[in-house]
Amino acid sequence: xxxxxxxxVARRAGVSAxxxxxxxxxxxxxxADTIRAAVEELDYRPSPVARSxxxxxxxxxxxxxxxxxxxxxxxxxxxxxxxxRQDDYNLCLYNTDENVDREVSVLADLVGRVDGLILAPTxxxxxxxxxxxxxGLPVVFLDREIGGSPMFDAVLVDNAGGSRRAAxxxxxxxxxxxxxxNGTKHSTPGRQRREGFLETLKSRGxxxxxxxxxxxxxxxxxxxxxxxxxxxxxxxxxxxxVTNNLMTVGALRALxxxxxxxxxxxxxxxxxxxxxxxxxxxxxxxxDRPMEEQGALAMRLLLGRLHxxxxxxxxxxxxxxxLLVRGxxxxxxxxxxxxxxxxxxxxxxxxxxxxxxxxx
Amino acid sequence: xxxxxxxxVARRAGVSAxxxxxxxxxxxxxxADTIRAAVEELDYRPSPVARSxxxxxxxxxxxxxxxxxxxxxxxxxxxxxxxxRQDDYNLCLYNTDENVDREVSVLADLVGRVDGLILAPTxxxxxxxxxxxxxGLPVVFLDREIGGSPMFDAVLVDNAGGSRRAAxxxxxxxxxxxxxxNGTKHSTPGRQRREGFLETLKSRGxxxxxxxxxxxxxxxxxxxxxxxxxxxxxxxxxxxxVTNNLMTVGALRALxxxxxxxxxxxxxxxxxxxxxxxxxxxxxxxxDRPMEEQGALAMRLLLGRLHxxxxxxxxxxxxxxxLLVRGxxxxxxxxxxxxxxxxxxxxxxxxxxxxxxxxx
DNA sequence: CTGAAAGCGCTAACAT
DNA sequence: ATGTTAGCGCTTTCAG
Numbered sequence: 207x208x209x210x211x212x213x214x215v216a217r218r219a220g221v222s223a224x225x226x227x228x229x230x231x232x233x234x235x236x237x238a239d240t241i242r243a244a245v246e247e248l249d250y251r252p253s254p255v256a257r258s259x260x261x262x263x264x265x266x267x268x269x270x271x272x273x274x275x276x277x278x279x280x281x282x283x284x285x286x287x288x289x290x291r292q293d294d295y296n297l298c299l300y301n302t303d304e305n306v307d308r309e310v311s312v313l314a315d316l317v318g319r320v321d322g323l324i325l326a327p328t329x330x331x332x333x334x335x336x337x338x339x340x341x342g343l344p345v346v347f348l349d350r351e352i353g354g355s356p357m358f359d360a361v362l363v364d365n366a367g368g369s370r371r372a373a374x375x376x377x378x379x380x381x382x383x384x385x386x387x388n389g390t391k392h393s394t395p396g397r398q399r400r401e402g403f404l405e406t407l408k409s410r411g412x413x414x415x416x417x418x419x420x421x422x423x424x425x426x427x428x429x430x431x432x433x434x435x436x437x438x439x440x441x442x443x444x445x446x447x448v449t450n451n452l453m454t455v456g457a458l459r460a461l462x463x464x465x466x467x468x469x470x471x472x473x474x475x476x477x478x479x480x481x482x483x484x485x486x487x488x489x490x491x492x493x494d495r496p497m498e499e500q501g502a503l504a505m506r507l508l509l510g511r512l513h514x515x516x517x518x519x520x521x522x523x524x525x526x527x528x529l530l531v532r533g534x535x536x537x538x539x540x541x542x543x544x545x546x547x548x549x550x551x552x553x554x555x556x557x558x559x560x561x562x563x564x565x566x
Numbered sequence: 567x568x569x570x571x572x573x574x575v576a577r578r579a580g581v582s583a584x585x586x587x588x589x590x591x592x593x594x595x596x597x598a599d600t601i602r603a604a605v606e607e608l609d610y611r612p613s614p615v616a617r618s619x620x621x622x623x624x625x626x627x628x629x630x631x632x633x634x635x636x637x638x639x640x641x642x643x644x645x646x647x648x649x650x651r652q653d654d655y656n657l658c659l660y661n662t663d664e665n666v667d668r669e670v671s672v673l674a675d676l677v678g679r680v681d682g683l684i685l686a687p688t689x690x691x692x693x694x695x696x697x698x699x700x701x702g703l704p705v706v707f708l709d710r711e712i713g714g715s716p717m718f719d720a721v722l723v724d725n726a727g728g729s730r731r732a733a734x735x736x737x738x739x740x741x742x743x744x745x746x747x748n749g750t751k752h753s754t755p756g757r758q759r760r761e762g763f764l765e766t767l768k769s770r771g772x773x774x775x776x777x778x779x780x781x782x783x784x785x786x787x788x789x790x791x792x793x794x795x796x797x798x799x800x801x802x803x804x805x806x807x808v809t810n811n812l813m814t815v816g817a818l819r820a821l822x823x824x825x826x827x828x829x830x831x832x833x834x835x836x837x838x839x840x841x842x843x844x845x846x847x848x849x850x851x852x853x854d855r856p857m858e859e860q861g862a863l864a865m866r867l868l869l870g871r872l873h874x875x876x877x878x879x880x881x882x883x884x885x886x887x888x889l890l891v892r893g894x895x896x897x898x899x900x901x902x903x904x905x906x907x908x909x910x911x912x913x914x915x916x917x918x919x920x921x922x923x924x925x926x
Numbered sequence: 927c928t929g930a931a932a933g934c935g936c937t938a939a940c941a942t
Numbered sequence: 943a944t945g946t947t948a949g950c951g952c953t954t955t956c957a958g
Binding site for chain 2: 209210251253255256258259263266273274275280281283284287288291297298299300301304316317319342362377400455458459462480481482483484486487532563
């Protein structure tokens with residue numbers, strides 16, 4: 207027994223459905239009290255579906271993320287959901303598993319199901335969001351964008367800046383043999399974190415060889431494999447920058463399995479904080495950023511867009527990062543004088559060039 | 567330009583809307599090719615909302631969890647979403663933040679928006695799910711139940727068994743001064759983990775005093791505060807069982823802040839594994855269980871229910887736990903002979919009774 | 927202030 | 943095999 211309709215209420219209150227509808231819309235109506243009573247007695251709730259059909263709105267927002275079990279995206283979901291519910295929207299969550307095909311198929315079925323879309327696209331070359339947008343679906347990019355998309359709203363993070371901070375930190379400690387474990391090559395964070403890091407190194411005269419530039423996929427296993435390869439090199443790096451949290455977990459596992467001491471033998475910097483990062487031995491140095499806020503902001507941006515009467519210019523919000531220096535980074539092992547000798551000989555054997563730091 | 571309707575397709579194909587509808591439903595139709603072409607050219611997609619209004623189904627499932635940022639629930643979401651999408655259902659996610667009011671208000675608005683509900687209720691006394699069920703919404707309980715709910719489907723975990731394993735492990739190591747950090751008192755896992763643990767201790771003659779039974783709320787901060795209190799006791803426990811992952815994180819932080827060595831000074835067992843648990847120093851001993859599976863099973867149960875023609879008896883699935891013994895547990899510090907002396911004097915000063923292990 | 931009528935897009939009866 | 947009609951529940955003209 208459920209399903210009282212507006213007609214039932216109208217009959218009971220002795221008015222027309224129209225009047226009930228007006229009452230529900232807050233207009234002043236003579237039979238207000240009678241109607242209110244009828245609504246209560248029947249426990250009437252307007253059918254959201256019928257309303258949607260009439261209005262063309264669903265009051266639902268789709269949030270499409272690569273992986274909810276990534277603590278960053280879990281936080282994003284939490285932030286976005288909280289804002290959505292404040293405005294009485296509900297959140298449809300889709301997990302793409304960093305899989306472009308899945309993402310494409312999800313987006314293709316979204317028009318008509320939701321009023322808007324918050325998307326963390328897997329690759330920058332994805333065209334599915336364009337189609338969704340053309341089909342009239344407002345899109346906000348989250349954390350990641352697609353290529354040349356200044357026409358879209360986006361909530362991003364200063365990946366390059368965060369990576370710069372990480373790079374400077376390692377350089378300042380005296381590292382020169384610095385490696386990076388990159389994420390998905392053609393995703394925004396993958397590219398920006400890589401570029402921000404390498405450019406900063408370069409500006410200080412350090413250019414990691416190919417072997418020091420690992421290509422991961424933002425998942426734990428690739429972090430593990432990457433670090434395994436790095437440490438198997440004849441001349442392993444003295445510092446490693448791992449460009450996301452899950453790969454950092456893998457990296458830690460690898461270091462642990464090999465028995466490499468951090469930071470004595472190798473320094474480690476991660477991107478994105480982890481719940482236990484501060485409790486590790488040593489506590490992990492990471493590039494941190496607001497997480498729930500990022501989700502909340504994206505949702506706010508989108509809802510604002512929906513309530514807008516005429517569309518204005520796309521908005522881009524770029525959040526700042528913060529380097530949390532903890533214990534996993536330290537000066538490279540070789541002290542200066544010895545290092546000088548060693549590096550001199552090493553340089554002749556090595557495929558990579560390590561110039562001296564420029565005076566700044 | 568979007569929004570081609572079935573009428574548009576019909577007109578273009580020179581047939582009636584009904585025929586197009588039949589074609590879409592897979593019935594054999596003379597103008598099949600023409601219609602197919604029209605569908606393609608117009609990029610026609612049936613309106614989900616209109617279909618819902620007609621059919622009374624939404625093809626949406628609500629998943630209501632206390633906290634998505636809890637890695638356990640994040641995994642559950644992932645598992646549930648994957649199964650849902652296989653069957654072309656979408657997932658509406660709601661986060662209650664362990665807040666009963668929020669849960670009640672969410673559930674109240676669910677009828678008509680979704681076809682079914684997977685719920686991890688905050689407290690066992692919650693009646694909102696009953697109302698939802700009476701309103702015709704199939705409900706599957708996940709991880710937690712409400713009081714006396716054998717009429718509902720549920721996917722649970724053997725909390726008591728897991729706690730028994732934890733208790734036996736600590737007892738076998740020789741611990742007697744054993745504390746527990748409980749979760750929300752009236753939630754299923756909160757109660758069962760507590761009871762399973764305490765009963766096992768009791769069966770072996772150990773009965774922790776009140777001061778050794780901390781009441782947390784499944785969140786990190788309460789784990790921190792609880793352990794702080796436990797270690798401030800005149801006679802702190804030699805072992806602590808923390809009944810969920812988030813509180814375990816808090817517990818670790820507390821131990822770290824105070825500078826207590828694990829497992830030398832105190833042994834620690836957590837419930838639910840953490841990504842970094844194995845990498846901590848010492849690696850954490852935990853009660854582990856399937857996580858994504860739990861979400862996937864709940865979704866399968868629910869979808870099965872929806873496709874069922876006539877309702878059958880409620881199904882309950884109880885998953886098994888596994889104790890992962892790692893490094894955070896060890897025999898209590900005091901070796902036997904010294905302990906004997908110490909305990910003897912301690913016993914006179916102590917408010918709690920520690921009997922000798924019964925021969926079993 | 928109120929009601930009758932029409933229609934959002936789709937599909938199930940009921941004819942043919 | 944196909945079309946006509948009607949209606950899912952709601953809101954919005956349009957007339958009073």
